Amino acid sequence: MTVLIVDDHPSFRASARALLEAEGFEVVGAAADGESAVELALVLRPELVLLDVMLPDMSGFEVAERLAGAAASRIILVSSREQGDYGQRVRRSGALGFVAKDRLSGAALRELMGAAA
Amino acid sequence: MRRLVALLIAVGAVPLAIVAYRIQIDQLGSSSARSLAIVAAGLSFLLAGLIAWLRRPENRLGPLLAAAGLLLLLRQLRYSDDPLLFTVFFALGELGYALVAHAVLAYPAGRVTDRAERVLMKVGYATLIVLPVATLLFHDGSRRLLGFDEAARESLLLLVGNGEVADALQKALRVSFYGVLSALFIAAIVRRFVGASPRTRRIFAPLLLAAVAIALRAIFQSVSTFFDPPFSDEYLFWWQIGAFIALPVALVAGLVRARMARAAVGDLVLELQRTPPEGLRDALARALDDPTLELAFWLPERGGFVDPAGQPIELPPASESRAVTELEHEGRPVAALVHDPSLLEEPRLVRSAGAAARMAIENARLQAELRAQLDEVRASRKRIVAAGDAERRRLERNLHDGAQQQLVAVALKLRAAQGKLGDPAVDRLLSEAVNELQGAVDELRELARGVHPAILTEEGLGAALESLASRSAFPVRLVEAPEERFPADVEGTAYFLACEALANVVKHAQASRATIDARRMDGVLVVEVEDDGVGGARPAAGSGLRGLADRVEALGGHLRIESPAGGGTRIVGEIPCGS
Numbered sequence: 171m172t173v174l175i176v177d178d179h180p181s182f183r184a185s186a187r188a189l190l191e192a193e194g195f196e197v198v199g200a201a202a203d204g205e206s207a208v209e210l211a212l213v214l215r216p217e218l219v220l221l222d223v224m225l226p227d228m229s230g231f232e233v234a235e236r237l238a239g240a241a242a243s244r245i246i247l248v249s250s251r252e253q254g255d256y257g258q259r260v261r262r263s264g265a266l267g268f269v270a271k272d273r274l275s276g277a278a279l280r281e282l283m284g285a286a287a
Numbered sequence: 288m289r290r291l292v293a294l295l296i297a298v299g300a301v302p303l304a305i306v307a308y309r310i311q312i313d314q315l316g317s318s319s320a321r322s323l324a325i326v327a328a329g330l331s332f333l334l335a336g337l338i339a340w341l342r343r344p345e346n347r348l349g350p351l352l353a354a355a356g357l358l359l360l361l362r363q364l365r366y367s368d369d370p371l372l373f374t375v376f377f378a379l380g381e382l383g384y385a386l387v388a389h390a391v392l393a394y395p396a397g398r399v400t401d402r403a404e405r406v407l408m409k410v411g412y413a414t415l416i417v418l419p420v421a422t423l424l425f426h427d428g429s430r431r432l433l434g435f436d437e438a439a440r441e442s443l444l445l446l447v448g449n450g451e452v453a454d455a456l457q458k459a460l461r462v463s464f465y466g467v468l469s470a471l472f473i474a475a476i477v478r479r480f481v482g483a484s485p486r487t488r489r490i491f492a493p494l495l496l497a498a499v500a501i502a503l504r505a506i507f508q509s510v511s512t513f514f515d516p517p518f519s520d521e522y523l524f525w526w527q528i529g530a531f532i533a534l535p536v537a538l539v540a541g542l543v544r545a546r547m548a549r550a551a552v553g554d555l556v557l558e559l560q561r562t563p564p565e566g567l568r569d570a571l572a573r574a575l576d577d578p579t580l581e582l583a584f585w586l587p588e589r590g591g592f593v594d595p596a597g598q599p600i601e602l603p604p605a606s607e608s609r610a611v612t613e614l615e616h617e618g619r620p621v622a623a624l625v626h627d628p629s630l631l632e633e634p635r636l637v638r639s640a641g642a643a644a645r646m647a648i649e650n651a652r653l654q655a656e657l658r659a660q661l662d663e664v665r666a667s668r669k670r671i672v673a674a675g676d677a678e679r680r681r682l683e684r685n686l687h688d689g690a691q692q693q694l695v696a697v698a699l700k701l702r703a704a705q706g707k708l709g710d711p712a713v714d715r716l717l718s719e720a721v722n723e724l725q726g727a728v729d730e731l732r733e734l735a736r737g738v739h740p741a742i743l744t745e746e747g748l749g750a751a752l753e754s755l756a757s758r759s760a761f762p763v764r765l766v767e768a769p770e771e772r773f774p775a776d777v778e779g780t781a782y783f784l785a786c787e788a789l790a791n792v793v794k795h796a797q798a799s800r801a802t803i804d805a806r807r808m809d810g811v812l813v814v815e816v817e818d819d820g821v822g823g824a825r826p827a828a829g830s831g832l833r834g835l836a837d838r839v840e841a842l843g844g845h846l847r848i849e850s851p852a853g854g855g856t857r858i859v860g861e862i863p864c865g866s
Binding site: 188255258273 | 687688691692693694695696697698699700702703707724725728729732735736740741742745746750751753754757758
């Protein structure tokens, strides 16, 4: 499964790439801000966008809204906060689901993708 | 000295009045009542002028009125059959009317400041000099002069005898001065009255009414030169006399009024002894007869003025509607009175009132200063709360971006390493390490949330309270929560109020359940947390509730705690949140 990682923290991008590749995902790209994320998603057309909620130029929710009508990729939001910290915004964003960063794993992503399938 | 001069003029006017009276009776055959009334009109102007001069010697109004009175008396000498008296006072006698108009337009300052009024006045003087003198150049006694008896008068200025021209010139005078200029005079007065402040209108009304009555009478006289008047001559005569006497009386009444106002300042001292500082403005407004009066106090530390509530204000620039008198004590500004500009004509009255109220003004000034300082303290408390909230947000963000991210990265790398080494013992150790790291991240997350919950910033109070209730260790029901957003300090205070209240429930209340209710009511955000625990909470005993109360009060609200022993606890915070 092809994945685009979007996060402004290099350490997370690196460790998430290492983890997901170790668990059989193909990481096709990484972006550090919302604008780049939208551009790369439209070019690379990944099956999954792993999208951080807090980006420097716009929120992950806005990126999700922009991608919702433009790309076929499915989106899973990530954050070091919990989903409850964002109230209903995760549900309203159109994203497939939410994973706390410290609980990120291939299994967790597959579970969300499977649940949505 | 002035009194002596005034007395001499008054005494000197007596023989003049007698002469004028006799001329009316002997030359024109007037009744004694009419003759007496004419003399009384002249004398009333003279006496009013002398009184005004004695009261306000710097004001030219007194001399103007006195001169008008003298000329009104001297005007009667034009009816003399003596050629010299006739010629001189036929030429100059009408100037008395111009002086009357001049005095009205110059009231109360003693000078005519309006450009149009000055032009009107000059044209009036010129008309009343030029036309009578021109009439004398042609008057040869062949035709009866307007307003005169049948007896012939000899003009010493006769140049070309032509009765028709002389008659036309007299009619021209009636039309121009009595008609056109009198109408313009009324227009000027009405314009001034309409543009005047309420206090000025009250003061000027009697005087201006009398002046309008005189001018209307002149217009009727102008018209009656050509047409038969609808009123009898007798009626018009007494109208004229009434208005002529009323005018100086109104002026003297104005002067007496100012004198009475100064007497009221004396009462002000007594009144202020039993008036609280907040009643000072009203007391001064009554003493100065200016309901629009405003008080401003000088605060040296600020270098500016504040109103009685301590709010900074700018003094208005001088205009037709407002004027400012600054009050000083020992060379230092103390206060300012913003008042009706008509009070500028009575500077002694304003200064007297200011001096009489000096102690009260100083007290009120100190009170205003105290209020201003209290406002500053309130603003400062609010800023401290806002700064505290900003610092909490910054700290939460730092935790999120710093330690949390690093721990997350380590956890993910360890998880990536799992299974790659092929050693079950190492895998188990890595798994334990990952679990411990997740525990640390959870604790850090909880700490960050306690510092400042992201959901409060992101989603507002309603969502934050919902999250708070759902994460509670015991049943908490959210009865109502506003969906709208409030200022950050209001949301922060309401949220932490609920947090602290729930924390107290956990620590002290032994409750089985609690409710949170937050709603906007009339510009106030009311947050209520209630439990069914043991009650008996004492706000003074712990710093938590006291700190909450401080925080709520810093925003201008207040905290109420009802906690009867055995009856549960109800904490209600009321936080102003604007309309």
